[in-house]
Amino acid sequence: MRNLIDEILNLQESHIYTDPKDYKTPIDVRWCAGCGGYAILAQTQRILSGLGIPREKIVFISGIGCSSRFPYYVNVYGMHTMHGRALAIASGLKIARPDLSIWIATGDGDGLSIGGNHFIHAARRNMDLNIILFNNAVYSLTKGQYSPTSLPGQITKSSPLGVLDDPFNPAALALGSGATFVARCFDRDAKTMQFMFEREAKHKGFAFVEAYANCVIFNDGAFDLYTKKETRNEYTVWLEHGKPLIFGNNNDKGIRLDGFTPTVVSLESGEWSINDLLVHDEKDTTLAFILANMTYNQNLPRPMGVFLDIERPTYDQKVTEQIEYYTKLPGAYDLDALLKGDDFWEIA
Amino acid sequence: MERRTEYLEEATIRFAGDSGDGMQLTGSQFSNTSGTFGNDVNSFPDYPSEIRAPEGTLYGVSAYQVQFSSHKINTFGDFIDVLVAMNASSLKVNLAKLRKGGIIIANTAGFDEKNLNLAKYNTNPLKDNSLKEYQVFAIDMNSVVAEYLKDLPLTKKEMDRTKNFFALGLTYWLYNRPLEPTIKWLQAKFSKKPKYYEANLRALKAGWEWGESRDEFAVRYYIGPAKLEKGLYRNITGNEAVAIGLVCAAKKANLPLFLGSYPITPATEILHHISGYKKYGVKHLQAEDEIAGISSAIGAAFGGYLAATTTSGPGLSLKVEAIGLAVILELPLIIVDVQRGGPSTGLPTKPEQADLLMAMWGRHGEAPLPIVAAKSAADCFHATIEAARIALKYMTPVILLTDGYLAQGNNPFMIPKLDDLPDITPKFYTDPETFQPYKRDPKTLARLWAIPGMAGLEHRIGGLEKEDITGLVSQDPLNHQKMVNIRQAKIDGIVDDIPFAELEGENEGDLLIIGWGGTYGAIKDAFDKLRLDGKKLSYVHLTHLNPLPKNLPDIMNRFKRILVPELNMGHLKIMLQAKFLRPILSLNKVQGLPLKAYEVEEKVLQLLKEGE
Numbered sequence: 001m002r003n004l005i006d007e008i009l010n011l012q013e014s015h016i017y018t019d020p021k022d023y024k025t026p027i028d029v030r031w032c033a034g035c036g037g038y039a040i041l042a043q044t045q046r047i048l049s050g051l052g053i054p055r056e057k058i059v060f061i062s063g064i065g066c067s068s069r070f071p072y073y074v075n076v077y078g079m080h081t082m083h084g085r086a087l088a089i090a091s092g093l094k095i096a097r098p099d100l101s102i103w104i105a106t107g108d109g110d111g112l113s114i115g116g117n118h119f120i121h122a123a124r125r126n127m128d129l130n131i132i133l134f135n136n137a138v139y140s141l142t143k144g145q146y147s148p149t150s151l152p153g154q155i156t157k158s159s160p161l162g163v164l165d166d167p168f169n170p171a172a173l174a175l176g177s178g179a180t181f182v183a184r185c186f187d188r189d190a191k192t193m194q195f196m197f198e199r200e201a202k203h204k205g206f207a208f209v210e211a212y213a214n215c216v217i218f219n220d221g222a223f224d225l226y227t228k229k230e231t232r233n234e235y236t237v238w239l240e241h242g243k244p245l246i247f248g249n250n251n252d253k254g255i256r257l258d259g260f261t262p263t264v265v266s267l268e269s270g271e272w273s274i275n276d277l278l279v280h281d282e283k284d285t286t287l288a289f290i291l292a293n294m295t296y297n298q299n300l301p302r303p304m305g306v307f308l309d310i311e312r313p314t315y316d317q318k319v320t321e322q323i324e325y326y327t328k329l330p331g332a333y334d335l336d337a338l339l340k341g342d343d344f345w346e347i348a
Numbered sequence: 349m350e351r352r353t354e355y356l357e358e359a360t361i362r363f364a365g366d367s368g369d370g371m372q373l374t375g376s377q378f379s380n381t382s383g384t385f386g387n388d389v390n391s392f393p394d395y396p397s398e399i400r401a402p403e404g405t406l407y408g409v410s411a412y413q414v415q416f417s418s419h420k421i422n423t424f425g426d427f428i429d430v431l432v433a434m435n436a437s438s439l440k441v442n443l444a445k446l447r448k449g450g451i452i453i454a455n456t457a458g459f460d461e462k463n464l465n466l467a468k469y470n471t472n473p474l475k476d477n478s479l480k481e482y483q484v485f486a487i488d489m490n491s492v493v494a495e496y497l498k499d500l501p502l503t504k505k506e507m508d509r510t511k512n513f514f515a516l517g518l519t520y521w522l523y524n525r526p527l528e529p530t531i532k533w534l535q536a537k538f539s540k541k542p543k544y545y546e547a548n549l550r551a552l553k554a555g556w557e558w559g560e561s562r563d564e565f566a567v568r569y570y571i572g573p574a575k576l577e578k579g580l581y582r583n584i585t586g587n588e589a590v591a592i593g594l595v596c597a598a599k600k601a602n603l604p605l606f607l608g609s610y611p612i613t614p615a616t617e618i619l620h621h622i623s624g625y626k627k628y629g630v631k632h633l634q635a636e637d638e639i640a641g642i643s644s645a646i647g648a649a650f651g652g653y654l655a656a657t658t659t660s661g662p663g664l665s666l667k668v669e670a671i672g673l674a675v676i677l678e679l680p681l682i683i684v685d686v687q688r689g690g691p692s693t694g695l696p697t698k699p700e701q702a703d704l705l706m707a708m709w710g711r712h713g714e715a716p717l718p719i720v721a722a723k724s725a726a727d728c729f730h731a732t733i734e735a736a737r738i739a740l741k742y743m744t745p746v747i748l749l750t751d752g753y754l755a756q757g758n759n760p761f762m763i764p765k766l767d768d769l770p771d772i773t774p775k776f777y778t779d780p781e782t783f784q785p786y787k788r789d790p791k792t793l794a795r796l797w798a799i800p801g802m803a804g805l806e807h808r809i810g811g812l813e814k815e816d817i818t819g820l821v822s823q824d825p826l827n828h829q830k831m832v833n834i835r836q837a838k839i840d841g842i843v844d845d846i847p848f849a850e851l852e853g854e855n856e857g858d859l860l861i862i863g864w865g866g867t868y869g870a871i872k873d874a875f876d877k878l879r880l881d882g883k884k885l886s887y888v889h890l891t892h893l894n895p896l897p898k899n900l901p902d903i904m905n906r907f908k909r910i911l912v913p914e915l916n917m918g919h920l921k922i923m924l925q926a927k928f929l930r931p932i933l934s935l936n937k938v939q940g941l942p943l944k945a946y947e948v949e950e951k952v953l954q955l956l957k958e959g960e
Contacts, residue, residue, distance in 0.1 A: 001629055003602050003603055003604055004601075004602040004603055004652070004773065004774070004776065005603065005604065005651075005652045005653075005799065005801075008652075008776050008778070008799070008801070008802060009801045009802075011778070012801065012802060012803045013803060014803055015803065025808070027820070027821075054803065055803075055806055056800065056801055056802055056803045056804070056805070056806055057800070057801060059650075059800050060808075061647070064811075071808050071810070072808050072810070072821065075806060076806050077800040077806050077807065077808070078806075078807075078808035078809070078810075079647075079650055079677075079808070079809055079810060080808065080809070080810025080811060080812065081643070081646070081673060081810065081811060082643070082669055082670060082673050082811060085639060085640075085643045085670065088635065088636075088639065088640035088643035088644055088647070089643045089644065089646050089647035089650075090647055091633065091635075091640070091643075091644050091647065092606060092608050092633060092643065092644025092645055092646065092647030092648040092651075092655070093647035093648060093650055093651045093800075094647075095606065095631055095633055095644070095648065096604070096606050096631060096647065096648035096651040096652070096653045096655075097648075097651040097652070097800065097801070099801060100651070100800050100801065117636050117637055117640070118636065118640055118643075120636075121635075121636035121640070319631055322626050323626050323629055323631070325626075326626040326627040327626070327627055327628075327629055329627060331627060332627045332628070333627070333628055333629065335595065335596060335599055335628065335766055336765075336766065338592055338595060338596075338625075338628065339592060339596070339763050339764065339766075340580065340582060340763055341582045341584070342536070343380050343529075343533065343582060343583070344580050344581060344582040344763060345380075345383055345384035345386075345529075345580070345581055345582070346579070346580050346581070347386060347573075347576045347577070347578050347579060347580075347581060348578060
């Protein structure tokens with residue numbers, strides 16, 4: 001049944017904006033010089049300009065934290081909400097308005113600590129949302145406390161003697177919660193980041209990208225090993241669908257599965273060849289878990305790229321299908337019948 | 349046989365039994381039949397908070413009370429005239445409210461040794477002469493129905509399960525009620541199970557025949573139809589009335605409806621109803637927690653929906669931050685709080701009115717919002733429409749207060765025609781050239797509303813303080829002052845858009861009662877009775893708690909003393925004292941029970957005596 005929203009949307013004359021500049025707002029970006037957020041913002045504006053989606057159909061929603069200023073900087077619809085609640089707000093919007101492309105900018109504190117419950121449930125329901133989690137492994141906007149991705153022993157203002165907590169592994173958490181697209185990238189590599197965001201945008205369902213974002217003030221260099229040109233080839237391995245896991249400065253190492261355990265093998269010793277290596281399959285949920293669990297293993301390179309990309313009906317689709325089914329049955333939209341109920345009488 | 353018929357103005361019957369005895373069904377059938385007959389009816393289900401309390405226990409008793417009358421009534425009856433007791437425990441826990449001389453219809457099958465022990469009776473009260481002040485009719489209902497059903501292919505257990513229809517049939521006979529509405533109901537209910545239809549029908553008729561054929565029933569009663577406004581009626585609980593109200597409000601707003609909610613007693617039935625309304629195009633999310641319930645509703649409101657969240661005390665506490673967000677975002681949102689006894693988990697199934705001050709002031713920062721309170725189960729419908737009207741017109745969250753009594757209470761609802769309900773269609777702002785998210789309608793001060801999907805009106809809103817008009821983030825001191833003032837003025841201004849308070853009774857004088865919310869029925873019944881007795885008295889009942897009706901101070905000024913009865917320690921009293929700087933008398937009750945008419949009556953009589 002048509003309503004005011006349908007009427008308004010029918011009147012719109014859409015225009016596709018294809019220049020990344022069209023996605024900038026006149027607001028000054030207020031992140032610290034050198035913040036990883038700048039790279040994420042630039043790549044987001046770039047990929048938005050290539051999606052072919054009208055600006056008015058895109059919404060950015062955020063919670064609270066440095067990352068959550070994001071919506072103010074993107075010239076689409078936006079909402080800067082409460083600490084941790086972006087996904088819950090976005091879920092309501094997506095159910096209400098399946099026509100929108102909804103993005104969430106969040107951080108490790110906002111998304112995984114105070115917002116942890118909404119994170120796992122939005123993933124479980126396969127809400128068709130695109131999440132970019134700026135992981136800087138610290139609370140920055142509150143000026144330097146440890147976060148759920150801080151490492152044991154890390155010294156912060158609230159852990160002067162060292163962090164006692166073990167960290168969340170965001171990719172594994174997303175997988176375990178039912179996310180249908182899970183990827184990781186980092187601020188120093190614009191090209192792969194752009195690629196991850198594009199893949200995320202095209203994915204229908206709960207799409208989660210963890211982006212390592214350096215905090216120059218409170219946790220500078222936290223990810224240097226994995227992100228700096230000098231070391232990253234040795235300390236990370238890129239996951240590419242259908243390709244063997246090879247890494248190292250000279251592409252001289254690979255990952256081989258020993259049972260369910262990934263191990264590093266040398267491709268130069270003659271013992272192992274490329275044919276012995278684990279071949280990535282983005283559709284394999286079991287493999288995705290194995291790969292995600294390499295994350296904090298000091299003996300293994302850190303996986304980057306797409307862990308998983310599978311299809312599953314989205315929540316909003318299922319709601320729409322139920323409504324389409326039931327509104328075709330007799331009595332649909334019959335509010336007089338609803339008002340009367342089963343048992344009514346007349347006073348004449 | 350000589351048999352008299354006594355003509356009465358009203359009567360109260362209470363069906364009580366074990367949780368599995370079908371008392372809720374029996375009571376609601378009696379209530380609907382009496383409504384169909386033309387009586388005014390008011391009923392209340394009273395069941396244990398345990399899901400399946402152990403059989404026969406005192407805390408496992410489930411009851412359903414109906415008051416029906418030939419005149420207007422507003423409560424389910426302070427005292428009972430007829431108690432149907434299906435077992436010993438149900439007699440024990442309900443006897444105190446039975447009038448002296450009242451009727452007990454007891455199922456002796458529920459008074460065996462085991463049941464007597466569970467009820468902690470040393471001797472059988474049906475036999476030990478302890479009930480001599482009452483009229484006791486003891487019937488082995490299980491055996492009687494078994495005799496009537498013996499040729500049907502039913503197990504003993506299945507036969508036993510029809511005993512509530514025997515009790516119903518007997519009470520129908522006693523009060524001259526028609527059987528047809530219940531027969532019609534049985535036909536629909538068991539259209540695919542003819543043997544159960546037959547069994548229950550026979551049990552119903554057996555009850556009737558039992559009364560008709562036995563000498564001990566020397567008196568029958570007749571309560572004629574009440575003079576009610578012409579129209580279609582149904583019984584409705586407050587929770588269902590809210591659910592239907594939301595659907596109708598959305599229809600009258602020409603918007604789709606979204607409910608974000610998390611299960612919580614006693615509000616959950618609203619979610620139950622709404623979740624079955626897909627055929628009306630309604631969307632909902634049973635969220636992962638209370639915060640996600642309201643947050644998802646805020647998201648849907650941003651998308652242009654009529655959005656609501658439903659909860660009770662503990663849930664309201666959890667939603668507080670999000671309500672503040674809705675205040676600064678200036679998005680329409682309905683927050684239904686079905687109040688229950690607190691603090692903390694408190695009395696989850698029981699009513700209280702102790703959330704008013706929280707609704708009024710329970711947010712950080714200056715975060716005013718309108719408050720509407722329903723006065724009866726049926727009124728929950730109209731209060732919901734009113735909350736939606738205010739939310740959409742003023743771009744604001746609105747708190748709708750009901751309570752556990754209204755939520756589960758059941759009273760006749762005059763079925764409105766959709767066309768007679770107000771048109772509350774909002775306007776989306778369409779001009780990209782002149783759009784600013786915090787530009788306002790000069791009259792209502794509501795900000796302009798544009799929704800995602802509207803080209804050229806892309807904008808960002810958020811929880812940081814907004815710059816006036818542009819909505820950009822602003823930390824400017826004077827701007828903050830200005831925005832706080834605007835948000836307050838917007839809510840205060842609603843005063844010109846709500847009805848005047850209606851004064852009943854004397855136009856001026858000594859004592860004015862001011863009530864709000866679900867205590868209406870009790871106060872009104874007491875008020876009517878006292879006025880009939882010639883007492884000089886006046887009464888105002890408030891639906892709008894914020895802002896308060898414009899004429900309220902003028903009314904208050906015409907009375908020497910003001911009494912506020914409420915189910916809390918004085919919330920409305922504090923508000924009135926703070927706003928109007930005059931002392932207010934109070935009647936406070938916090939027992940997890942609805943207010944009773946006689947309690948108001950006693951208080952008023954005491955005050956009138958003191959005033960002489």
